[in-house]
Amino acid sequence: xxxxxxxxxxxxxxxxxxxxxxxxxxxxxxxxxxxxxxxxxxxxxxxxxxxxxxxxxxxxxxxxxxxxxxxxxxxxxxxxxxxxxxxxxxxxxxxxxxxxxxxxxxxxxxxxxxxx
Amino acid sequence: xxxxxxxxxxxxxxxxxxxxxxxxxxxxxxxxxxxxxxxxxxxxxxxxxxxxxxxxxxxxxxxxxxxxxxxxxxxxxxxxxxxxxxxxxxxxxxxxxxxxxxxxxxxxxxxxxxxxxxxxxxxxxxxxxxxxxxxxxxxxxxxxxxxxxxxxxxxxxxxxxxxxxxxxxxxxxxxxxxxxxxxxxxxxxxxxxxxxxxxxxxxxxxxxxxxxxxxxxxxxxxxxxxxxxxxxxxxxxxxxxxxxxxxxxxxxxxxxxxxxxxxxxxxxxxxxxxxxxxxxxxxxxxxxxxxxxxxxxxxxxxxxxxxxxxxxxxxxxxxxxxxxxxxxxxxxxxxxxxxxxxxxxxxxxxxxxxxxxxxxxxxxxxxxxxxxxxxxxxxxxxxxxxxxxxxxxxxxxxxxxxxxxxxxxxxxxxx
Numbered sequence: 001x002x003x004x005x006x007x008x009x010x011x012x013x014x015x016x017x018x019x020x021x022x023x024x025x026x027x028x029x030x031x032x033x034x035x036x037x038x039x040x041x042x043x044x045x046x047x048x049x050x051x052x053x054x055x056x057x058x059x060x061x062x063x064x065x066x067x068x069x070x071x072x073x074x075x076x077x078x079x080x081x082x083x084x085x086x087x088x089x090x091x092x093x094x095x096x097x098x099x100x101x102x103x104x105x106x107x108x109x110x111x112x113x114x115x116x
Numbered sequence: 117x118x119x120x121x122x123x124x125x126x127x128x129x130x131x132x133x134x135x136x137x138x139x140x141x142x143x144x145x146x147x148x149x150x151x152x153x154x155x156x157x158x159x160x161x162x163x164x165x166x167x168x169x170x171x172x173x174x175x176x177x178x179x180x181x182x183x184x185x186x187x188x189x190x191x192x193x194x195x196x197x198x199x200x201x202x203x204x205x206x207x208x209x210x211x212x213x214x215x216x217x218x219x220x221x222x223x224x225x226x227x228x229x230x231x232x233x234x235x236x237x238x239x240x241x242x243x244x245x246x247x248x249x250x251x252x253x254x255x256x257x258x259x260x261x262x263x264x265x266x267x268x269x270x271x272x273x274x275x276x277x278x279x280x281x282x283x284x285x286x287x288x289x290x291x292x293x294x295x296x297x298x299x300x301x302x303x304x305x306x307x308x309x310x311x312x313x314x315x316x317x318x319x320x321x322x323x324x325x326x327x328x329x330x331x332x333x334x335x336x337x338x339x340x341x342x343x344x345x346x347x348x349x350x351x352x353x354x355x356x357x358x359x360x361x362x363x364x365x366x367x368x369x370x371x372x373x374x375x376x377x378x379x380x381x382x383x384x385x386x387x388x389x390x391x392x393x394x395x396x397x398x399x400x401x402x403x404x405x406x407x408x409x410x411x412x413x414x415x416x417x418x419x420x421x422x423x424x425x426x427x428x429x430x431x432x433x434x435x436x437x438x439x440x441x442x443x444x445x446x447x448x449x450x451x452x453x454x455x456x457x458x459x460x461x462x463x464x465x466x467x468x469x470x471x472x473x474x475x476x477x478x479x480x481x482x483x484x485x486x487x488x489x490x491x492x493x494x495x496x497x498x499x500x501x502x503x504x505x506x507x508x509x510x511x512x513x514x515x516x517x518x519x520x521x522x523x524x525x526x527x528x529x530x531x
Binding site for chain 1: 429433436437440445448449452467469
């Protein structure tokens with residue numbers, strides 16, 4: 001799974017052209033992974049609204065706990081391992097906006113059960 | 117009457133009659149229905165070669181098939197009830213067999229859904245569809261699918277045996293069950309059409325026929341209230357746009373002429389308009405299926421505006437995000453070269469891992485040609501030539517290779 005981290009910038013008001021160009025970058029990048037037959041799920045983009053429930057039952061505003069970074073979305077790719085998946089992140093538009101791409105393996109419970 | 121017309125009647129009536137006989141006799145014995153229809157055709161051939169073709173060959177064939185079925189019922193009854201002495205008793209038991217356009221419609225619809233059972237597997241579905249829905253003979257199917265008679269016979273035999281065990285089809289399917297199988301039916305129609313459109317066998321007439329039959333089945337589905345229409349319309353739009361280029365595509369003496377080099381005056385504007393009408397109808401409703409996206413791509417290909425490539429690229433992206441297919445991946449890379457840059461397309465092409473496909477090598481050759489690197493183009497064409505199997509495709513690659521070599525030697529002598 002690829003998680004896209006970014007820092008929200010409340011002062012950023014993109015023009016329609018900028019939005020269009022950003023959409024194209026994402027579609028081209030995801031299309032590229034799709035063209036390699038490695039896109040398992042196009043995932044979802046996440047908005048800026050959210051609340052967080054804490055262990056003591058308190059609720060705070062915002063999706064971010066302690067850091068100002070938020071997760072802006074995710075996709076699921078199929079790869080032989082984390083190393084291959086991180087190669088697929090090359091060209092990800094999140095990187096162009098000062099964000100990060102975090103790659104995590106997804107646990108395969110079925111094969112774990114089969115093995116042991 | 118022209119020979120071609122006559123063979124069309126045979127083809128069309130073959131599927132009609134088999135469907136109706138199955139309607140009366142049950143789909144579990146497709147073979148029986150086929151045998152009876154074949155007997156009917158043999159009878160027609162003998163009789164018509166003496167007395168000439170009747171005014172209404174269709175009616176003639178239906179009448180004879182009707183009688184054949186009646187005879188068969190009678191024989192079957194006699195056999196089943198040997199202990200009963202009175203033969204005329206079983207006569208009365210034989211049901212009235214009628215072959216009308218209405219019954220044909222019903223039976224054909226049912227037949228389509230039998231043939232498209234997902235349990236059969238793609239190739240068997242295509243074989244059965246060509247045989248039973250399109251009335252192709254074994255030779256024609258073998259040619260169309262680049263196979264041999266024995267292999268096709270085996271496939272058909274196995275498929276029919278599988279159908280035999282579907283007793284549940286005897287009781288008529290509910291509306292929901294029909295609608296639930298629609299996706300599978302659309303897939304078979306799509307495959308059928310692609311088979312006709314992309315296969316480069318030499319006999320042009322077979323390819324055109326397959327495309328026509330696929331479209332006929334699509335139109336047929338639109339006539340039935342049971343089905344939600346958007347996907348059917350999208351598929352029809354797609355087929356109309358592609359079919360509009362069939363003549364232009366196949367006008368070359370050596371294999372297919374690809375899109376860029378086609379003579380646009382050969383495009384069929386009537387079919388393009390039909391495609392637009394279907395595409396508009398397909399837009400009613402919420403669904404965006406892969407047929408919608410592919411139809412939209414085919415639509416943009418009919419437009420000569422250069423800005424279309426960005427649209428086409430985005431549609432291919434969408435399609436690939438929805439579902440992977442090697443051919444779509446290759447097409448997307450070409451659109452990438454047109455919309456973004458050739459360099460980017462070459463970089464992306466190298467990630468595709470389709471080295472076993474000659475289409476992949478052809479694509480890279482084309483990209484290097486666009487980039488002015490004729491020596492690399494030649495290298496990829498040479499490997500494409502080794503991988504290609506179909507004669508017409510080899511021919512096409514060889515022509516390009518000669519052209520590339522000529523360009524290189526011109527350049528060298530100019531230096």
